[in-house]
Every structure is written in structure tokens, then in C-alpha cells.
Amino acid sequence: MSIVTGIPAGGSGHVGLGVAEFCALMLTGVLAGMHVAGPAGLNRALRSLDVGAYLRIKYALDRTMPTLARPLMLGALAAVAVVTVVAAMAGQTVTGVLGAAALLGLLITLVATLRGDLPINREMAAWEADAPPADWQRTRARWERFFAVRTVAATAAFGCVVIAVLVPG
Numbered sequence: 084m085s086i087v088t089g090i091p092a093g094g095s096g097h098v099g100l101g102v103a104e105f106c107a108l109m110l111t112g113v114l115a116g117m118h119v120a121g122p123a124g125l126n127r128a129l130r131s132l133d134v135g136a137y138l139r140i141k142y143a144l145d146r147t148m149p150t151l152a153r154p155l156m157l158g159a160l161a162a163v164a165v166v167t168v169v170a171a172m173a174g175q176t177v178t179g180v181l182g183a184a185a186l187l188g189l190l191i192t193l194v195a196t197l198r199g200d201l202p203i204n205r206e207m208a209a210w211e212a213d214a215p216p217a218d219w220q221r222t223r224a225r226w227e228r229f230f231a232v233r234t235v236a237a238t239a240a241f242g243c244v245v246i247a248v249l250v251p252g
Contacts, residue, residue, distance in 0.1 A: 100169045100178065104248045107162035108241075111185065114155045115241035118192075118234040126227060134219060138212040145204045156196075160189050163240070166247065181247035188240030192233040199229030 129137050167182030203226040210216065 100166065100173055100175065103162060103165040103169055104178075104244070107159065107166045107182075107185070107244045108248055110155060110159035110162050111189070111237070111241040111244045114152075114159050114189075114192075115234075115237040117152065117155065118230075118237045121230055122227070122234055126230065130223075134215050135212045137223075138207065138210060138215060142208060142212070145208065152196075156189070156193060159240070160186070160193070163189060163244065166244070170247075177250055178247045181243045181250075185240040185243035185247070188236045188243060191236035192240065195229050195233040195236065200226060200233065203229065 129140060132140070163182055163185045167179055167186055170176075170179035170182055203222060207219075207222065207226070210219065216222070
């Protein structure tokens with residue numbers, strides 16, 4: 084811990100890296116937790132509803148979640164990128180490699196969101212809640228697969244950051 088700042092230096096012993104690790108840990112942790120909450124509970128609960136109620140709730144979530152998810156994703160990407168670069172500059176190979184792995188996980192999360200979830204959300208937003216297309220459940224299953232990919236990737240990124248913080252160098 085730095086006596087001057089009171090901020091833990093992390094496993095690296097480098098104060099600047101410790102600050103970046105802390106930010107990366109917090110942001111990737113919240114992001115992963117948000118993603119895990121979907122498949123673990125929310126999506127299962129939504130599947131128990133009739134199609135009209137399911138779509139109305141999904142529409143509301145799709146309007147409100149980006150205000151939380153966008154800043155978390157961008158902040159996590161930035162913090163993990165800083166960890167990776169600062170670790171490399173400080174000669175902290177293990178932390179740098181784990182940071183790069185976490186960055187890859189976050190990029191997979193981002194691609195799954197941009198190329199899978201968001202286009203499907205836009206498609207579903209055009210549906211009438213009381214008159215969805217006949218194959219609406221197939222579309223929902225496709226959306227859930229992309230959600231699962233980003234959940235695994237975000238959780239793996241968080242795990243890499245946790246290990247980077249705990250393991251010196």
C-alpha cells in the first residue's frame with residue numbers, strides 16, 4: 084500500500100498499476116455480474132411469462148439497460164487496456180498477459196453484443212407484443228445464445244483480472 088495515496092498497489096507492487104487493477108476489477112466485476120444475472124435468473128423468469136408480457140418487459144429492459152451497460156463496458160475496456168499497457172511497461176509479464184486475456188474476453192463480449200444481441204433486440208423491437216411472428220421463440224433462443232457467449236466472455240475477463248490482482252508480476 085502506498086503511504087502517500089493509501090491506495091493498494093495490488094499484486095504488482097506498482098501503485099499506478101494497482102489503481103488500474105482496482106478500476107479494472109470493479110468494472111469487470113460489475114459487468115460480469117450484470118451478465119450473469121441474465122441467464123441465472125432474469126431470462127429464466129421472463130421465459131415463464133406469456134409472449135406479450137415477455138416482450139413488454141424485454142422492450143423496457145432494452146430501453147433502459149444501455150444507460151448502465153455502455154459506460155460499464157467502455158470503462159472496463161479502458162481500465163483493462165491500461166492494466167495491460169502499464170503492466171507491460173513495468174515489466175510485469177504475468178499481469179500483462181492476464182490483462183491481455185481479460186481484454187480479449189471483453190472484446191468478445193463487445194462483439195457478441197454489437198453483432199448478436201443488439202441486432203436481435205432491434206428486430207424484436209419491431210414486433211407487436213400481442214402479435215409476434217410465429218417463430219418468435221427461435222429468435223429468442225438465438226438472442227439467448229449470444230447472451231450466453233457474452234456472459235461467459237465477461238466472466239472470464241473478470242476472472243483474469245482477479246488473478247492479475249492476486250498474483251504478483
